[in-house]
Amino acid sequence: MALIAILAGDGIGPEVTAEARRVLEALDLGLTFEEAKVGGAAYEAAGHPLPPETLAVAERADALLFGAVGDPRFDNLERAHRPEQAILGLRKAFGLFANLRPARLFEGLEGASSLRPDIARRIDMVIVRELTGDVYFGAKGRGTTEAGLREGHDLMRYDEEEVARIARVGFETAMRRRRRLLSVDKANVLETSQLWRDVVIEVAEDYPEVVLDHMYVDNCAMQLVRDPGQFDVILTGNLFGDILSDQASMCAGSIGMLPSAALGATGKGLYEPIHGSAPDIAGQGKANPCAAILSSAMMLRHSLGMTEAADRIDAAVAGAIREGARTGDLGGSLSTRAMADAILDRL
Numbered sequence: 001m002a003l004i005a006i007l008a009g010d011g012i013g014p015e016v017t018a019e020a021r022r023v024l025e026a027l028d029l030g031l032t033f034e035e036a037k038v039g040g041a042a043y044e045a046a047g048h049p050l051p052p053e054t055l056a057v058a059e060r061a062d063a064l065l066f067g068a069v070g071d072p073r074f075d076n077l078e079r080a081h082r083p084e085q086a087i088l089g090l091r092k093a094f095g096l097f098a099n100l101r102p103a104r105l106f107e108g109l110e111g112a113s114s115l116r117p118d119i120a121r122r123i124d125m126v127i128v129r130e131l132t133g134d135v136y137f138g139a140k141g142r143g144t145t146e147a148g149l150r151e152g153h154d155l156m157r158y159d160e161e162e163v164a165r166i167a168r169v170g171f172e173t174a175m176r177r178r179r180r181l182l183s184v185d186k187a188n189v190l191e192t193s194q195l196w197r198d199v200v201i202e203v204a205e206d207y208p209e210v211v212l213d214h215m216y217v218d219n220c221a222m223q224l225v226r227d228p229g230q231f232d233v234i235l236t237g238n239l240f241g242d243i244l245s246d247q248a249s250m251c252a253g254s255i256g257m258l259p260s261a262a263l264g265a266t267g268k269g270l271y272e273p274i275h276g277s278a279p280d281i282a283g284q285g286k287a288n289p290c291a292a293i294l295s296s297a298m299m300l301r302h303s304l305g306m307t308e309a310a311d312r313i314d315a316a317v318a319g320a321i322r323e324g325a326r327t328g329d330l331g332g333s334l335s336t337r338a339m340a341d342a343i344l345d346r347l
């Protein structure tokens with residue numbers, strides 16, 4: 001019997017993960033659940049955003065369902081104690097280097113996209129984002145220059161193995177789709193990116209059926225709003241992938257619609273909406289639970305081998321959306337709970 005760790009976190013995290021859990025329970029898959037605190041909630045309760053009790057629950061679980069972390073009350077703590085360290089720490093602790101962020105336009109959401117409907121309709125891509133390296137995990141610090149000016153630095157770095165293993169995930173993802181891979185970097189300026197590009201080209205030799213292209217990240221940001229239908233699988237680093245996926249989400253209607261999977265070398269994965277804790281709407285029952293619910297489907301698919309149940313969740317979300325169920329971010333007025341009910345009705 002699979003054990004799911006529910007790490008709800010802060011803000012709307014608990015609101016959306018509660019709905020994802022309800023959907024999983026309704027499917028009667030024999031899953032067991034164990035909840036543990038993370039982020040600001042854990043800092044308040046235990047003095048640390050990722051306390052040992054939570055790590056222990058994550059350790060014994062088969063998969064982790066994560067909500068969101070972040071709370072403006074803790075934005076001025078020293079970095080090691082800020083809520084965001086919980087998600088960074090979990091990704092690192094379990095070696096979850098591969099982040100899959102699928103973005104597609106659900107039928108009926110053409111009007112919610114910030115793009116013209118004829119352009120938005122064609123969105124169907126996966127962003128493969130590297131998740132445990134880059135400027136996120138390089139040496140960082142604050143200090144004072146010789147001239148007495150305050151300074152800060154964050155080292156951007158990758159080694160060839162880190163690039164090669166995420167490149168392989170990119171090529172494998174492309175093999176399961178349209179056999180086209182676009183690597184996004186900033187090789188015209190950054191050494192990290194030149195290494196990235198060189199290694200991706202080397203790994204491509206193992207995937208002769210995949211057509212590999214390269215694009216600079218600034219152009220990619222522009223192309224995403226010009227013609228997102230051109231993209232299929234985007235392979236990119238941690239920072240660029242973070243930014244491009246938020247942008248892709250709005251092209252597809254709302255950040256409340258995009259799920260993600262964080263995967264490593266073992267079957268244990270972490271599944272979470274790409275959005276944050278949304279302090280502006282937290283506690284009001286307004287959050288869109290679709291990203292969290294779709295993340296639970298990714299969990300069934302990637303960690304538990306329950307493909308059929310995953311398909312049922314995806315279809316129920318698509319059906320609810322098609323028939324007009326909408327939270328506020330999608331231009332409707334359903335509460336978080338009512339949106340999840342609309343999905344449960346179609347399971």
Ligand code: NAD
Nearest residue numbers: 068069070071087256274275276277278280281287288329
């Ligand atoms: P955010 O994603 O929390 O919110 C951005 C905007 O999108 C807000 O207006 C919010 O109301 C809206 N939004 C987000 N999710 C929504 C949903 N499900 N339904 C409807 N509207 C939604 O980003 P932010 O405001 O930049 O960050 C808030 C906090 O979340 C910060 O502390 C940040 O560090 C944290 N954060 C955490 C994660 C994570 O836990 N993985 C991800 C992103 C941001």
Ligand code: IPM
Nearest residue numbers: 070084087088242274275276
């Ligand atoms: C995300 C978030 C995180 C990231 C933050 C909260 C550390 O923005 O999951 O997209 O930048 O990876």
Ligand code: MN
Nearest residue numbers: 242243246274
């Ligand atoms: Mn992000």
